[in-house]
Amino acid sequence: MDTILIKGGHIIDPENNINDEFDIIVDKGKIVKVEKDITPFAYSKVIDASNCIISPSFTDLHVHFRDPGQTYKEDIKTGSMAAVAGGFTTVVCMPNTIPAIDEPSLVRYVIEKGEEVGLCRVLPAAAVTKGRRGKQLTEMALLKDAGAVYFTDDGAPVVDSHIMRKAMEYAASLGTFVANHCEDLSLSKDGVAHEGEISAALGLPPLPPEAEETMVARDCILSIRTGAPVHICHISTKLAVEVVAWAKAMGANITAEVTPHHLYLCDDEWLDFHCKAKVSPPLREYEDIEAVRWGLSSKIIDYVATDHAPHAHHEKMLDHWNCPPGMIGLQFALPIVMELVRKDYITMKRAIEALSTEPAKKIGLKPPSIVEGEKAEFVIFNPNEPWEVTEDKILSKSKNTPLLGRKLRGKVKYTFFNGKIVYEDTSKEEFCYD
Ligand SMILES: [Zn+2]
Ligand SMILES: [Zn+2]
Structure with missing residues (x-):
C-alpha cells in the first residue's frame, strides 16, 4: 500500500489556515500532493472522503x-487502540498507576511500551509528589529529562498549598507545568454525586461544587503571584469557569481542559441508579454544562481532554460508595464535540483546535500539518454519521460508560499516524437516525 489517494474530503488545518476541499496523495507515508480534483490513477488505495472532514489528528493530554x-482495566496496547479509533495519535498517560510514575525508569517504561505498540504517541505525565502522597516533591528535573511532559498527582489533588507553589515554580523553571485535579477533600468528603436536586431526591451522598471551585481559585492565585503556569484538569462548574476567566483577565498563566462527559451529560444520569454515572469531578447540572460549553467556545477553557478512566465491570457494579469514579472517553470525544458544532455552541474550526492543535502546542509539540512534505498524521471523520455505542465497538478493555446503547453522530473513518493507517472504520450501522 504505497500510494494512497484521498478524494473529496474537506481539509481543516487551523495552524496552516486551510479550510477547503482538497484531495491528498500519500506516498510511502508522506503527503506528496494536496490539490483540487486529482484524477484517480493506478493508486494502490483510493479513500472516498466525501462528506468527511480531514483534520490534524487529535491530542489527548489526560x-x-x-x-x-x-492492566485488567486497560493497558498501553488496548488504550492505544481506543485512542486511534477516537482519532487521537498523541495521548498523555496519568501517573496514578501502581506504582505511581514518580521515577525516571517508570517514565521510560511508558514511553518504550507505547513505542513498542506503535499505534500512537504515548507520553507520560509524572507525579508531582513521591507516591502521589502529597508530602515530598519528586525529582522533577530527572523525570522531565526521562521524557515526562508535565506533572500531576491526578486522581488526587495537590492539597498542600506550599508544595503546590514549589512544584509550580520548579516545573516552570524546567519549561513545563503542573496540572491539578482540583478538589478540596475536606469539602468533598464522602460525596459521590453533585450536590443538588438529584442527589437530594435519590439520597446520594452530596459532593458540593465548591470542593472544586475553591481549589481552582487557590491555584489561580498561586499562578498570579508566582507567574508560574498552572493547568486545571477537567473543569466542570459554572463558577470554576468564571474564576478561570477572572484569572486569565488578570494575566495569569493558566489553562483549563474540559472532558466530553462534562460537556454532554448531567447529574440526571444517576436516575437509573447505576454507578456508571459516578465520575470525579461529578456530573453537574444543566447550567454548568452550558457554562463549560461557553467556556470552550470563548477559549476560557483551552481544550478538550477525555480523562479516559477505564474500570472493570465488577468494579462498576459495586454500590455507590465503593465503586471507583471514572468513565471511558476516547471514542466519544469526537461525536460529543460534533454535537456542540451542530448545535452552534462552537465552530468546526474551534472544535478541531480544541481536540488537536491547542493540546499539542500546550506540551510543546508541533501540531501535525496537512501540507506537502509532512508525514501523514491526520484523521478523516464524518461529522454527521450516526452510530450506536455498543460493547463490541469499544476498543478499550473496559466498557464503563453511561453512553452504552445511545446513538451518537460523528464517526472516525481513518486515522493516520507516522505515515500509516492505524485505524480504519469497517463497521456498518443498520439503523436510521431521525
Ligand atoms: Zn482527576
Ligand atoms: Zn484523570
Missing part, C-alpha cells in the same frame, strides 16, 4: 491507561 499495575 488519559488513564492503568499500565503498570492495573
